[in-house]
Amino acid sequence: xxxxxxxxxxxxxxxxRGASPDLLRGIGDDAAVFKSAxxxxxxxxxxxxxxDIDFRHHTTMPGLLGHKALAVSLSDxxxxxxxxxxxxxxxxxxxxxxxxxxxxxxxxxxFGLADRYSVKLIGGDVSRAPExxxxxxxxxxxxxxxxxxxxxxxxxxxxxxxxxxxxxATAGLRxxxxxxxxHGSREVxxxxxxxxxxxxxxxxxxxLRQLKPEPRVGWxxxxxxxxxxxxxxxxxxxxxxxxxxxxxxxxxxxxxDASLIPIDPLVRDVCGRRALDPLMLALHGGEDFELLFTVDxxxxxxxxxxxxGVALTRIGEITTVSSGVxxxxxxxxxxxxxxxxxxxxx
Amino acid sequence: xxxxxxxxxxxxxxxxRGASPDLLRGIGDDAAVFKSAxxxxxxxxxxxxxxDIDFRHHTTMPGLLGHKALAVSLSDxxxxxxxxxxxxxxxxxxxxxxxxxxxxxxxxxxFGLADRYSVKLIGGDVSRAPExxxxxxxxxxxxxxxxxxxxxxxxxxxxxxxxxxxxxATAGLRxxxxxxxxHGSREVxxxxxxxxxxxxxxxxxxxLRQLKPEPRVGWxxxxxxxxxxxxxxxxxxxxxxxxxxxxxxxxxxxxxDASLIPIDPLVRDVCGRRALDPLMLALHGGEDFELLFTVDxxxxxxxxxxxxGVALTRIGEITTVSSGVxxxxxxxxxxxxxxxxxxxxx
Numbered sequence: 088x089x090x091x092x093x094x095x096x097x098x099x100x101x102x103x104r105g106a107s108p109d110l111l112r113g114i115g116d117d118a119a120v121f122k123s124a125x126x127x128x129x130x131x132x133x134x135x136x137x138x139d140i141d142f143r144h145h146t147t148m149p150g151l152l153g154h155k156a157l158a159v160s161l162s163d164x165x166x167x168x169x170x171x172x173x174x175x176x177x178x179x180x181x182x183x184x185x186x187x188x189x190x191x192x193x194x195x196x197x198f199g200l201a202d203r204y205s206v207k208l209i210g211g212d213v214s215r216a217p218e219x220x221x222x223x224x225x226x227x228x229x230x231x232x233x234x235x236x237x238x239x240x241x242x243x244x245x246x247x248x249x250x251x252x253x254x255x256a257t258a259g260l261r262x263x264x265x266x267x268x269x270h271g272s273r274e275v276x277x278x279x280x281x282x283x284x285x286x287x288x289x290x291x292x293x294x295l296r297q298l299k300p301e302p303r304v305g306w307x308x309x310x311x312x313x314x315x316x317x318x319x320x321x322x323x324x325x326x327x328x329x330x331x332x333x334x335x336x337x338x339x340x341x342x343x344d345a346s347l348i349p350i351d352p353l354v355r356d357v358c359g360r361r362a363l364d365p366l367m368l369a370l371h372g373g374e375d376f377e378l379l380f381t382v383d384x385x386x387x388x389x390x391x392x393x394x395x396g397v398a399l400t401r402i403g404e405i406t407t408v409s410s411g412v413x414x415x416x417x418x419x420x421x422x423x424x425x426x427x428x429x430x431x432x433x
Numbered sequence: 434x435x436x437x438x439x440x441x442x443x444x445x446x447x448x449x450r451g452a453s454p455d456l457l458r459g460i461g462d463d464a465a466v467f468k469s470a471x472x473x474x475x476x477x478x479x480x481x482x483x484x485d486i487d488f489r490h491h492t493t494m495p496g497l498l499g500h501k502a503l504a505v506s507l508s509d510x511x512x513x514x515x516x517x518x519x520x521x522x523x524x525x526x527x528x529x530x531x532x533x534x535x536x537x538x539x540x541x542x543x544f545g546l547a548d549r550y551s552v553k554l555i556g557g558d559v560s561r562a563p564e565x566x567x568x569x570x571x572x573x574x575x576x577x578x579x580x581x582x583x584x585x586x587x588x589x590x591x592x593x594x595x596x597x598x599x600x601x602a603t604a605g606l607r608x609x610x611x612x613x614x615x616h617g618s619r620e621v622x623x624x625x626x627x628x629x630x631x632x633x634x635x636x637x638x639x640x641l642r643q644l645k646p647e648p649r650v651g652w653x654x655x656x657x658x659x660x661x662x663x664x665x666x667x668x669x670x671x672x673x674x675x676x677x678x679x680x681x682x683x684x685x686x687x688x689x690d691a692s693l694i695p696i697d698p699l700v701r702d703v704c705g706r707r708a709l710d711p712l713m714l715a716l717h718g719g720e721d722f723e724l725l726f727t728v729d730x731x732x733x734x735x736x737x738x739x740x741x742g743v744a745l746t747r748i749g750e751i752t753t754v755s756s757g758v759x760x761x762x763x764x765x766x767x768x769x770x771x772x773x774x775x776x777x778x779x
């Protein structure tokens with residue numbers, strides 16, 4: 088199949104998913120054409136995934152990669168407090184990967200997640216790549232006028248929260264690096280199952296936190312609509328790096344309490360057997376795609392306990408910029424330097 | 434410099450270019466936030482450029498590549514009859530390329546073209562790439578409600594036009610493949626100079642048509658605003674492929690006249706000395722980034738002769754779908770099969 092036939096097939100799949108009155112032209116022209124709700128703001132993000140940097144074919148599956156490519160961009164839209172609407176996908180594939188039917192299963196995983204949030208695929212690009220698979224994912228969301236939650240709104244005294252558990256994705260990555268592989272099961276690839284409630288092998292559960300992250304779309308929409316969050320960021324580089332990003336943009340400091348950081352008991356167990364420090368994974372490990380946000384203490388009581396089954400944990404408080412970004416463990420306090428992922432060292 | 438410092442630098446460069454009342458948040462958050470003009474339609478396109486497929490470092494320069502990455506997406510927006518507004522850029526770079534200062538010069542070329550059309554860079558991604566440079570460029574444009582010019586509006590009897598000359602970019606590519614290199618001059622990299630009027634070495638002029646294409650932004654805006662074009666596509670794959678795309682979407686046929694196809698005298702000269710057929714380059718060569726569009730014969734007299742110094746040529750007429758897509762050369766008529774670029778053969 089050449090790429091024009093393939094694009095026709097994907098276009099047909101988007102057509103079968105039904106029309107959207109806001110989408111005037113999807114796949115099949117030089118560009119997609121859509122309109123935003125009157126007065127709304129548009130929120131747009133793009134994420135590049137490169138083979139052997141962001142994933143390895145032998146430790147994942149095409150469907151999981153399709154899910155993850157969309158998930159990382161949905162997470163950015165959630166971190167703005169916006170509702171995801173449209174997606175575009177650029178794929179660069181080696182000829183052998185193309186011939187293997189990779190793209191079909193990749194889009195299956197992609198649509199599995201997209202359909203859950205009624206996100207429409209409206210375009211993209213397909214190219215040959217000489218050696219490494221390349222994926223660029225783009226998502227456009229909408230929010231009410233001036234309701235986007237920026238990184239820059241945190242004030243001293245605001246309480247700091249995170250969704251879910253931290254460090255799982257890096258624990259999963261460490262397991263993959265040490266040779267663990269998915270036990271494989273219907274659940275792994277079936278996008279209609281919810282990983283967090285279905286019966287999945289415990290090690291698979293950690294591997295899937297790395298290979299099939301769940302963006303906190305529901306939390307993002309709630310925090311944007313309610314305007315409860317004063318600032319927000321998603322945890323993609325790692326808590327230490329991302330908290331520093333948020334504090335820099337807000338011109339504030341922060342003090343977090345190590346004992347409050349939510350760590351999955353399974354991660355503690357797995358780490359204990361493998362001489363890994365769960366706190367280090369939670370602080371500096373990336374790709375959890377949980378949300379980190381700040382809330383005025385007066386408003387904190389209005390926060391729901393859970394959204395879509397995902398709990399919330401208060402981990403600290405915003406301080407003045409002169410205090411810097413700090414962490415306490417019992418009576419010891421130290422500076423929390425960004426220790427997360429960097430592509431290029433300075 | 435690590436990528437966070439680099440992103441800060443690019444963000445500062447966008448800040449220095451001045452605020453836009455429609456841009457609520459550019460670089461520096463999880464996503465960019467903007468609003469569209471009330472009632473307008475949004476037009477979005479993305480293009481993936483991969484080293485050794487779409488370009489080679491040793492035949493181009495970082496600034497030219499920055500220009501071209503944006504140009505290919507601007508061309509898609511022009512082909513929709515829309516006005517470009519916002520851009521995003523994802524870059525995957527090898528460590529050695531990163532260390533060489535490539536990115537600074539790349540963005541210089543990018544901004545040179547972006548500034549010309551007041552296109553604002555509002556986000557993107559930076560990643561390490563193991564072996565090949567990867568660029569994904571995205572542009573968002575705007576047009577008045579329901580004014581986007583689709584591929585699907587051509588009717589039998591409509592006249593077929595192209596802007597500029599065809600085959601230049603492929604002639605330039607053939608020269609590069611045979612070892613020709615830019616003679617290098619101030620003009621080559623200075624984005625404030627107009628290549629088509631400044632004194633550039635004749636061979637450089639063809640090489641630049643490949644390495645530094647000029648999107649027909651002015652023509653695109655005019656044809657969208659005036660609603661003179663019934664259908665439009667940009668010539669990226671090659672006339673034979675792109676005319677077939679347009680005819681498929683419009684469910685029509687076409688008859689073009691080989692003798693009317695505009696070929697640059699310089700291309701004829703260069704081809705003559707190198708046993709290349711200029712008509713084949715014009716028909717099947719890609720990346721000219723000229724516009725191909727159709728016009729109701731009643732409206733054709735309203736077309737301007739030139740926009741931004743770029744002329745128009747009528748090359749044929751839309752026919753019924755049963756006639757297929759054909760070309761005549763004197764009294765001979767044959768089917769014009771798509772012979773342009775394909776990444777993957779069927």
